[in-house]
Amino acid sequence: MSFNTPQQMADLAVVSGETKASATPPKALVAGFLAGAYIAFGALLATDVSAGLDPKTWGGLITLVTGVTFSLGLILVIIGGADLLTGNMMLVPMAVLAGRVTAARLALNWLWVAIGNLAGSLFVAWFLADQTGLFAKGTANWTRLGVIAGGKGITETHWEQFVRAVGCNWLVCLAVWCALAAVTVGGKILAIVPPITAFVALGFDHVVANMFFLPAAMMVGAGNLSLGDTVLNLIFAFLGNAVGAGVFVAGAYFYLYGSRDRTGSAAGAPAAPIRETIAD
Numbered sequence: 001m002s003f004n005t006p007q008q009m010a011d012l013a014v015v016s017g018e019t020k021a022s023a024t025p026p027k028a029l030v031a032g033f034l035a036g037a038y039i040a041f042g043a044l045l046a047t048d049v050s051a052g053l054d055p056k057t058w059g060g061l062i063t064l065v066t067g068v069t070f071s072l073g074l075i076l077v078i079i080g081g082a083d084l085l086t087g088n089m090m091l092v093p094m095a096v097l098a099g100r101v102t103a104a105r106l107a108l109n110w111l112w113v114a115i116g117n118l119a120g121s122l123f124v125a126w127f128l129a130d131q132t133g134l135f136a137k138g139t140a141n142w143t144r145l146g147v148i149a150g151g152k153g154i155t156e157t158h159w160e161q162f163v164r165a166v167g168c169n170w171l172v173c174l175a176v177w178c179a180l181a182a183v184t185v186g187g188k189i190l191a192i193v194p195p196i197t198a199f200v201a202l203g204f205d206h207v208v209a210n211m212f213f214l215p216a217a218m219m220v221g222a223g224n225l226s227l228g229d230t231v232l233n234l235i236f237a238f239l240g241n242a243v244g245a246g247v248f249v250a251g252a253y254f255y256l257y258g259s260r261d262r263t264g265s266a267a268g269a270p271a272a273p274i275r276e277t278i279a280d
Helices: 006-021 025-051 061-070 072-080 085-097 103-130 140-155 158-179 185-201 207-220 227-258
Strands: none
Touching (some): 006 085, 006 103, 025 072, 025 207, 061 072, 072 085, 072 158, 072 185, 085 103, 085 207, 103 207, 140 207, 140 227, 207 227
């Protein structure tokens, strides 16, 4: 078999969620730091590439280019192996629903991974966005970053931030879910790019991406953001991302494929021919 079936994908998701929830705080922090940095790499690339595109010429294609290039972040997370909060919002709840992980362990995992993601995002924002001069005031990159951050932190209402975050992590976790079907690196990349491109092109809110965009804009003085704007956006993005992942992906797919009493089900060991056990 060249790919995993949905039932096998559910098995893999449960095993992955249990493994992630079992990580020690230091490992969760390091894995979280790497994932935050990787998402920030994608955001850096997407901002830089799209900044050079004239809206009068490219129109809506700018958001498409932004989405395709931003996909680098999740590709690095999944292929490289790291812990992304938005992915764990789907994987760890799958393990909870299967009775493998407690709610307390879920909360602790989300806490440590969120701290790690924030640290990684802030480090890249300061070290690679601010200190390199890539977003020097008055440059195209600086203007583009201000547009992105200002839209997310100021223009959107809190309700819009929440709803956009629901849609975002529904798509992000579909990328993670579909990547579980693939057994090759190329297959995983092909599974990741379309959903990630879609959420970015639609202007949805990803809490970890916003941990980069909004602080980076504040560091370089783009977008007229305040600390309050940034904190409130992250709160509503977090809540919406959790709903998008937990209800529409983890809950729906566990109900369909993970709750049956069968050999190799989510309640037992994964069945052959699954060729890998861990994905973000």
